[in-house]
Amino acid sequence: MSDNSQTVDQGSISGEADESSKPVPPEVDLPRIEKAVREILIAVGEDPDREGLVETPARVSRMYAELFSGLHTDPRIHLKKYFTEKYDEMVLVRDISFNSMCEHHMLPFIGKAHIGYVPNGKVVGLSKLARVVEEVSHRPQVQERMTEEIADLLVSELDVKGVAVVIEASHSCMSIRGVRKPGSLCVTSAMKGLFRSNLSSRSEIMTLIYGGRH
Ligand SMILES: Nc1nc2c(ncn2[C@@H]2O[C@H](COP(=O)(O)OP(=O)(O)OP(=O)(O)O)[C@@H](O)[C@H]2O)c(=O)[nH]1
Numbered sequence: 001m002s003d004n005s006q007t008v009d010q011g012s013i014s015g016e017a018d019e020s021s022k023p024v025p026p027e028v029d030l031p032r033i034e035k036a037v038r039e040i041l042i043a044v045g046e047d048p049d050r051e052g053l054v055e056t057p058a059r060v061s062r063m064y065a066e067l068f069s070g071l072h073t074d075p076r077i078h079l080k081k082y083f084t085e086k087y088d089e090m091v092l093v094r095d096i097s098f099n100s101m102c103e104h105h106m107l108p109f110i111g112k113a114h115i116g117y118v119p120n121g122k123v124v125g126l127s128k129l130a131r132v133v134e135e136v137s138h139r140p141q142v143q144e145r146m147t148e149e150i151a152d153l154l155v156s157e158l159d160v161k162g163v164a165v166v167i168e169a170s171h172s173c174m175s176i177r178g179v180r181k182p183g184s185l186c187v188t189s190a191m192k193g194l195f196r197s198n199l200s201s202r203s204e205i206m207t208l209i210y211g212g213r214h
């Protein structure tokens, strides 16, 4: 077990540094997670002191710190910096890959987000949309809420004329356990402003997202 200092053990195996080298948010209680993981190992009938598992609680605690890092960040900051442009046509960033954790089972759901918007004078750097996805996905989530949250952020921060967020993901909780349906894909969309009110804008953005691919 590590002490309370929140410092991150760099790991003893070379090449293992990527996950553990990320800064851990000060709010995350690594020793508490370690303790809980050790308890789970005992509860499922494992010996947490056997060689292969000795480092597992510490490793899993760092992993959760990373997977839930979005609980301690504010994605709005990425939308504060924008460019004033006259461009008032659609902008689409397609195929933004993400991984999130379903809040029902704490298992990953993995997929792609597509974000389209029509600016109202404010245009953001394209990477900022991916940064928003990163932060919103690194929380315990359900796909529908994640989709709405991204759309709402663009409305509130950029005052866009319209935003369309489409997310497609496969949920491990449906493939590796329970109903066991690998290959099923969940598709959600949130349409705001003119994408909600104007059918032709809506079908145009869907064509830009899926055109020629399905
Ligand atoms: N709507 C929605 N459901 C989700 C999401 N992630 C997981 N789920 C579902 O959450 C539900 C939880 O159902 P419960 O009946 O409480 O839990 P369970 O007994 O483990 O359900 P099964 O998965 O059917 O075995 C399941 O149907 C999951 O497929 C999500 O992002 N959105």
Ligand SMILES: [Zn+2]
Binding pocket: 102, 103, 104, 105, 106, 107, 171, 173, 174
């Ligand atoms: Zn689940």
